[in-house]
Amino acid sequence: MVNMRDVAHRAGVSIATVSFVLNGTKPVTAATRARVEQSMADLGYRRNVVARALASRRTHIIAMAYPALDHKFGFSAAEFFTSAADAARKQDYHLVLWPVGNDGSELTELVGQGLVDGVVLMEVQLDDPRVAVLQKTATPFALIGRTSALEGLSHVDIDFDRTVEDAIGYLHGLGHRQLALISGNLNDPLFSTYGPYVRSEAAYRRVAPEYGLETVVLECSGSSLAGQDAMARLVRDHPDTTAVLIVNEFAALGAVAGLNRLGLRVPDDISVLPLLMAPEMAALTNPALTIMRTPGPELGQLGTEALIRQVEGADPLPPQLVPAKLYPGATTGPPR
Amino acid sequence: MVNMRDVAHRAGVSIATVSFVLNGTKPVTAATRARVEQSMADLGYRRNVVARALASRRTHIIAMAYPALDHKFGFSAAEFFTSAADAARKQDYHLVLWPVGNDGSELTELVGQGLVDGVVLMEVQLDDPRVAVLQKTATPFALIGRTSALEGLSHVDIDFDRTVEDAIGYLHGLGHRQLALISGNLNDPLFSTYGPYVRSEAAYRRVAPEYGLETVVLECSGSSLAGQDAMARLVRDHPDTTAVLIVNEFAALGAVAGLNRLGLRVPDDISVLPLLMAPEMAALTNPALTIMRTPGPELGQLGTEALIRQVEGADPLPPQLVPAKLYPGATTGPPR
DNA sequence: CTGAAAGCGCTTACAG
DNA sequence: CTGAAAGCGCTTACAG
Known part of the structure; x- marks a missing residue:
């Protein structure tokens, strides 16, 4: 492998100078910079990142x-x-x-x-x-x-506050007056320490009343099956619900499937809006999900x-x- | 940071010896090995991987x-x-x-x-x-x-050959006599150079006749929507099909949804078996997919x-x- | 079995 | 603006 010494020798400079042009750490005249760069190009030089790391105490x-x-x-x-x-x-x-x-x-x-x-x-x-x-x-x-x-x-x-505000505002604007949030599973040790559940639920409980909406929260763990099950509970206990916000992305997929199995059409009978999801995941369902896209x-x-x-x-x-x-x-x- | 010199000094040996016990590259008496190890433990020594990489010309x-x-x-x-x-x-x-x-x-x-x-x-x-x-x-x-x-x-x-053999054997054992393979999209430049499509299709064309089965191959690109669309074509052109093998995992998800939308029940009306999929993905549909699990x-x-x-x-x-x-x-x- | 020393390929004060 | 030299923290022939 060609190293700095080779480059320096060919350019007629010291290895320090090569290092300076490589890193731009010290001023170098245009002429010698050009010679060094030419020499690097000729030799196909690539700096050894391991040596750099050891000398500079920074591995990058x-x-x-x-x-x-x-x-x-x-x-x-x-x-x-x-x-x-x-x-x-x-x-x-x-x-x-x-x-x-x-x-x-x-x-x-x-x-x-x-x-x-x-x-x-x-x-x-x-x-x-x-x-x-x-x-x-x-x-x-x-x-x-x-x-x-x-x-x-x-x-x-x-920004969970803005996300939930925008989501509720959007659904409210469509005419929805009966929402539900599908949040985390209280029995899951992750739940009480996991920001997305805690913060989106808090935001929902704050924002929903501002729109004069009843706050309905269902717990649900993070799997497709759990989402499906949550929809069964929702339809049984809160049959007036017309739109669902759902935190977990796996549960969200199950929710759509679950509603279909219950004979409900999405979105005609009920709208589904995941609060955090990647587009690739949203494209997995038919029809594709409307989502609040995880940034x-x-x-x-x-x-x-x-x-x-x-x-x-x-x-x-x-x-x-x-x-x-x-x-x-x-x-x-x-x-x- | 404590380094090898510190360890060597405290153990009363040279840094070479420390290196030997660390790497097991040379025999060291039990006594000095113990001293060195004690010294490393006392000092909380951790070898610097960057220096090791530079000296040994191997970064690990x-x-x-x-x-x-x-x-x-x-x-x-x-x-x-x-x-x-x-x-x-x-x-x-x-x-x-x-x-x-x-x-x-x-x-x-x-x-x-x-x-x-x-x-x-x-x-x-x-x-x-x-x-x-x-x-x-x-x-x-x-x-x-x-x-x-x-x-x-x-x-x-x-092993695409064995995978397809096992898949067909399994479906045949269930009683299926009309299969179809949903393969790649011929217009996709990836298709003709992508092993999983090429090899599983070849295996299918070889194995299906061995079971006396007609070979039906539909092209399909790698998205949920494409899988849904493929099912529409399948039901229209090959209504007798009772089981589907499908290569792409995204298309497979769409296939299930597409069949449901066509009013067909899975697996009562038609079985779906992806040839390559991870269990996490299989769990996204309801019901969960039977799959040939990617190894x-x-x-x-x-x-x-x-x-x-x-x-x-x-x-x-x-x-x-x-x-x-x-x-x-x-x-x-x-x-x- | 153990040690002294060269060397891995760079960076960086320091001096000029 | 440029160079000579020390040093980063290890490994590894080589010698004993």
């Missing part, structure tokens, strides 16, 4: 820690990852997807090795042990999601940028909340 | 190259990745997911930097330009999937092991073909 690798045990890695997660990877690459970083448990032990191992400059944490719990691990090891990190205590933590998240691409990018600023010691980015936006499909319409 | 990082542009990263891909990551970790390697285009340019960039010891290629095309890139740069690699020309290429893949975990592990053997100069693993196995659900049954 950041990890996206994903709790694969608690959360299926589906389309939403893929969106977060690919947009984060793009954002990282644009700033000369590599983004590594790192499956971790939620107790922080694998994270300790990861950051102890000096492989990564920082960590983007996904699917953050309200009280997340991994945050403590990262703080103790003084590893730069950014959260996608939010813990309860947020002082000074760099984070981006979904995965935005959040993946913003989280990565926030982290990189931190790694490089730049001014921190302020926390950002991004609402899910209405993404049209065919499961919402005026009430019957 | 392998990349899984995923063509994110051509293939949605769904549940199947997630299965490949997580099992590969586990297999890598067990052998002291890190597995990085790397989104690449299918032309090989990003791959050139990746391997040129010296970051990775080798590459696992996913979603390999029959004539894949990325293979040439890896060969030219002398990068160790393993394929999940197969090119047409395979001489000497380390690879693992689905993602096995292939991810085998591919990674094959690559690591190559990186370490061990005897190569012979190519392995793994069939998809029947995974019971509720979309197959005896014909009406």
Whole structure:
């Protein structure tokens, strides 16, 4: 492999100068810069990132820690990852997807090795042990999601308030007056510590009364079957409901199927609007779902940028909340 | 950060000796080994993987190259990745997911930097330009999937012959005599170069006649909507069909929905059996799909092991073909 | 079985 | 603006 010495020799300069033009860290005259660049091109030089990492004490690798045990890695997660990877690459970083448990032990191992400059944490719990691990090891990190205590933590998240406001406003505008929210399963240990359930339910309970709507909340775990079952309960206990908001994306798919099995047409008899979903997932049903589209691409990018600023010691980015936006499909319409 | 010098000093040995016990590369007496290990434990030492990589010219990082542009990263891909990551970790390697285009340019960039010891290629095309890139740069690699020309290429893949044989045998055993295969879209440039379509269709055309079955093949692209549309064509043109084999997993979901919309019950009127699908995806429909389960975990592990053997100069693993196995659900049954 | 020392390919004060 | 040199934290012949 050709190295810096080869390049320097051919250009008639020192390796320091080659490093300076490569990194733009010191002024170099146009003439010698040109010679060096020519020499690099001639030789097909590519800088060795490992040597750079050792010398600069910065690997330019950041990890996206994903709790694969608690959360299926589906389309939403893929969106977060690919947009984060793009954002990282644009700033000369590599983004590594790192499956971790939620107790922080694998994270300790990861950051102890000096492989990564920082960590983007996904699917953050309200009280997340991994945050403590990262703080103790003084590893730069950014959260996608939010813990309860947020002082000074760099984070981006979904704006659940705006998302729910927009969703209810949209359905109300269509004429719906009897809504229901399908939220998380109270028996699931994840439920009470998982931001999306907690925050969207809180927003719903706040916003629905503002529209003079009764608040109906059904619990439901995160599977297609559970969503189907929830619809059976809804139709039995709240037969007047004309539109359903639903948090979990797997349950949402089951909800549509469940309504069809009950002989109800979507959206003629009842509208279905998932609060957080990726378009790829929405396209899996027939008809395709109308959704509040998870802002995965935005959040993946913003989280990565926030982290990189931190790694490089730049001014921190302020926390950002991004609402899910209405993404049209065919499961919402005026009430019957 | 505590380094090897600190450990060596506290144990009263040289850093070479610390390295020897850490890597087991040279014999060390039990006594000094104990001292070194005690010293590492006391100091909370963690070896710096970057320095190790530079000195040993081996990063212990392998990349899984995923063509994110051509293939949605769904549940199947997630299965490949997580099992590969586990297999890598067990052998002291890190597995990085790397989104690449299918032309090989990003791959050139990746391997040129010296970051990775080798590459696992996913979603390999029959004539894949990325293979040439890896060969030219002398990068160790393993394929999940197969090119047409395979001489000497380390690879693992689905055993399409056995998968299709088992699927047809199963349906035939239930009593079905009129099958159809829903394959790829002939207009899609991917179709003619994508192994799963080409090989499963070939297997079907070979096996169906062995059972005395007529061969019915419908083309269909890889989306839910396309699957729905294919069912409309099937019912119109081949109304006697009692069971459907379907290659693409997205189309398979649409097929079930499409049949329901046509007023046909699954499986009472018609059975549906996807040939390659992950259980998480099969659980999205109601009723859950009976599937031939993609052997993602096995292939991810085998591919990674094959690559690591190559990186370490061990005897190569012979190519392995793994069939998809029947995974019971509720979309197959005896014909009406 | 153990150690002294060279070297992996860069970056970065420091000096000029 | 450019260069000589130390150093990042390991591994690995080589010698004993």
